[in-house]
Amino acid sequence: MSRKVTDKAVVNRPARHVKTIIIGSGFAGLGLAIRLTEQGRRDYLVLERGGDVGGTWRDNTYPGAACDVPSQLYSYSFALNPNWSRSFSRQGEIQRYIQAVSQRYGVRDRHIFDCDVTSARWNNDRSVWEIESTQGSFTADTVVCAVGALCEPALPDIKGISEFEGEVFHSARWNHDADLTGKRVAVIGTGASAIQIVPAIAPEVDHLDIYQRTAPWLLPRYDRPYTTAERLAFQYVPGFQRMYRAGVYAARETQVLGLAKFPGLMRLFEMIAKGKLRHEIRDRELRAKVTPNFRIGCKRMLISNDYYPTLTRPHVDVVTDPIAEVRKNSIRTEDGTEREIDALIVATGFHVTDSPTYDTIVGRDGRTLSEVFDDSGQQGYKGSSIANFPNMFFLLGPNVGLGHSSMVYMIESQINYIADALATVDRMKLRTVEVRRDVQDAYNKDLQAKLAGSVWLTGGCSSWYLDKHGNNTTLWPDFTFEFRRMTKIFDVAAYDTSTFRADQEAVAP
Numbered sequence: 001m002s003r004k005v006t007d008k009a010v011v012n013r014p015a016r017h018v019k020t021i022i023i024g025s026g027f028a029g030l031g032l033a034i035r036l037t038e039q040g041r042r043d044y045l046v047l048e049r050g051g052d053v054g055g056t057w058r059d060n061t062y063p064g065a066a067c068d069v070p071s072q073l074y075s076y077s078f079a080l081n082p083n084w085s086r087s088f089s090r091q092g093e094i095q096r097y098i099q100a101v102s103q104r105y106g107v108r109d110r111h112i113f114d115c116d117v118t119s120a121r122w123n124n125d126r127s128v129w130e131i132e133s134t135q136g137s138f139t140a141d142t143v144v145c146a147v148g149a150l151c152e153p154a155l156p157d158i159k160g161i162s163e164f165e166g167e168v169f170h171s172a173r174w175n176h177d178a179d180l181t182g183k184r185v186a187v188i189g190t191g192a193s194a195i196q197i198v199p200a201i202a203p204e205v206d207h208l209d210i211y212q213r214t215a216p217w218l219l220p221r222y223d224r225p226y227t228t229a230e231r232l233a234f235q236y237v238p239g240f241q242r243m244y245r246a247g248v249y250a251a252r253e254t255q256v257l258g259l260a261k262f263p264g265l266m267r268l269f270e271m272i273a274k275g276k277l278r279h280e281i282r283d284r285e286l287r288a289k290v291t292p293n294f295r296i297g298c299k300r301m302l303i304s305n306d307y308y309p310t311l312t313r314p315h316v317d318v319v320t321d322p323i324a325e326v327r328k329n330s331i332r333t334e335d336g337t338e339r340e341i342d343a344l345i346v347a348t349g350f351h352v353t354d355s356p357t358y359d360t361i362v363g364r365d366g367r368t369l370s371e372v373f374d375d376s377g378q379q380g381y382k383g384s385s386i387a388n389f390p391n392m393f394f395l396l397g398p399n400v401g402l403g404h405s406s407m408v409y410m411i412e413s414q415i416n417y418i419a420d421a422l423a424t425v426d427r428m429k430l431r432t433v434e435v436r437r438d439v440q441d442a443y444n445k446d447l448q449a450k451l452a453g454s455v456w457l458t459g460g461c462s463s464w465y466l467d468k469h470g471n472n473t474t475l476w477p478d479f480t481f482e483f484r485r486m487t488k489i490f491d492v493a494a495y496d497t498s499t500f501r502a503d504q505e506a507v508a509p
C-alpha cells in the first residue's frame with residue numbers, strides 16, 4: 001500500500017535522492033512504474049498528489065462519467081481485462097481496473113501519495129533535479145513528468161461567479177455532498193463531460209439550464225453490456241480478446257484518414273450525426289440551436305444516445321445567449337434575461353496548453369516550462385522530451401493526444417521510448433541527456449506541416465487542441481502505429497549528452 005510520510009516527519013529532513021522520479025500516477029505514470037519494476041529497477045519513486053492511482057479516472061467522478069473509447073482498447077496491452085462488464089466502461093470500473101493493476105504489479109510501495117510537487121528545478125552544477133513537494137524535498141537524476149493534460153480544471157472567467165451563493169463546482173471536482181434533487185441547476189459547457197452529466201442529473205432536478213457556447217457534434221454510442229458468452233470467450237478462448245481488440249483498434253485507426261489527412265471524408269460522419277440529430281430532436285427551433293457550425297472532428301466528436309433526448313424534456317432548456325454575469329442566485333445573459341438557479345456546475349474543461357504545472361518546472365536556463373512555451377509554443381520531441389529540460393521526460397507531452405483512439409496505446413509507445421532512454425543513460429553512463437534544439441525544431445516543422453491540412457486546423461472551430469499561437473500542439477497527426485514505430489527505440493543521436501568525468505560518481509550526491 002501507499003507509503004505515507006507525515007508532515008511532521010518531513011520537517012527539516014534533508015532532500016532524499018532517488019534515481020528516477022515519476023510525477024503522477026494515472027495510466028501513464030503507473031504504466032512506466034510497472035515497466036521499470038518489470039525490468040528489475042526499483043530505484044524510482046512515483047510522487048502522486050492524490051490519495052490513489054488513477055489520475056483523471058480517480059478525479060472525474062461526476063454522474064454519468066464513462067469512457068468514449070471502447071473498453072477492449074482502453075486498457076494496458078499487458079493487462080487485458082476479460083471482465084469488462086460492457087463495451088464502453090464507466091468511470092468506477094476503469095478506476096477499479098487501474099487500482100487492481102497497480103496491486104497486481106506490486107508498484108504501490110514505490111508511490112508516495114498525497115504528495116503534491118510544488119516545484120522541480122534543474123541544478124546545472126550537480127546535474128540533478130531538485131524537487132519540492134508537500135511531502136518534503138527530493139533530488140533525482142531523471143524526472144518523468146506524467147501529470148497528463150486533463151488534470152487542472154479551467155474555471156470560467158465570468159463576472160460575479162465567485163459571488164454565487166448556491167452550490168458551485170467543476171465537473172472534475174464533483175461535490176457528492178451537494179444534493180441536486182428538486183433543485184434548479186445550470187450547467188455551463190457542452191463538451192465531453194457536460195453531455196454525460198446532463199442526462200445523468202436531469203431526472204432528479206427540478207429545472208436544468210444548459211449554457212451552450214458552441215454546439216458539439218454527437219455520434220451514436222454503441223454501448224451495451226457484454227453477454228456471458230462474450231465474457232467467457234474473452235477469458236478462456238486463446239487469442240479471442242486480442243483479436244477483438246485488434247479489430248477495434250483497426251476500425252478506429254481508419255478515422256485518421258478523415259481527421260488528419262483528408263478532412264472532406266469527415267462529411268460521412270457529419271451525415272450520420274445529422275441523421276441522429278433529426279431523429280432525436282423533432283423540434284426545429286431546438287434542433288437549429290444545437291446544430292454545430294463547424295466540420296465534424298474539428299473539436300472532439302462526442303458519443304451519446306441520451307443527450308439529445310434529454311434536451312427535449314420539458315424542464316430542460318438550452319441557453320445560447322452569452323452569459324453576462326452570475327449573480328447571487330441567478331445567471332443573467334446578455335439579452336437581459338435572468339434565470340434563477342440553486343446550483344451551478346461548470347463543465348468548462350481543463351488548462352491544457354496553459355497548465356499551471358508548467359509554472360513549477362524550471363529548466364537549464366532558469367526559465368519555466370510556461371516561459372519556454374510562451375516563446376516558442378508548446379513544442380517537444382516525440383511528446384517525450386523538451387529542449388532546455390535535460391534529464392526530464394514527459395508522458396503525454398506535446399502532440400501525443402488523440403481524437404479517435406485510446407490514449408493508453410500512445411502512453412505505452414512512450415513508455416517503450418522512455419524506458420529505453422533510461423536504460424541507454426545507464427548503459428552509456430550519461431550524466432545528462434537533452435534533446436537537440438535543431439532536432440526538436442525539425443520535428444515540429446514536420447508535425448505542423450502534417451497538421452496544416454487536418455480537420456483540427458481547417459474545420460472552422462476553436463478548440464483546446466490549439467495553443468495561443470494557433471498551432472495544434474496537443475494532437476498526433478498520423479496513424480498511431482507510426483508513433484509506435486518512431487518511439488520503439490531511444491534515438492540517442494537526437495540528444496546532446498554529457499558523461500561523468502573520471503573523478504565523478506555515476507550517482508549524484
Ligand code: NAP
Nearest residue numbers: 066067068156189190191192193194213214300347348349
Ligand atoms: P471541453 O471539451 O473543453 O468542453 C468545455 C465546454 O465548456 C465547451 O462546451 C466550452 O465551449 C465550454 N466553455 C468553456 N469556457 C466557457 C465559458 N467561459 N463560458 C461558456 N462556456 C464555456 O471539456 P470537457 O467536457 O471536460 O472535456 C475535456 C476533454 O476531456 C475531452 O475533450 C476529452 O478528451 C476528455 N473527456 C473524455 C471523456 C471520455 O468519455 N473519455 C469524458 C469527459 C472528458 P466552447 O466549445 O465554445 O469552447
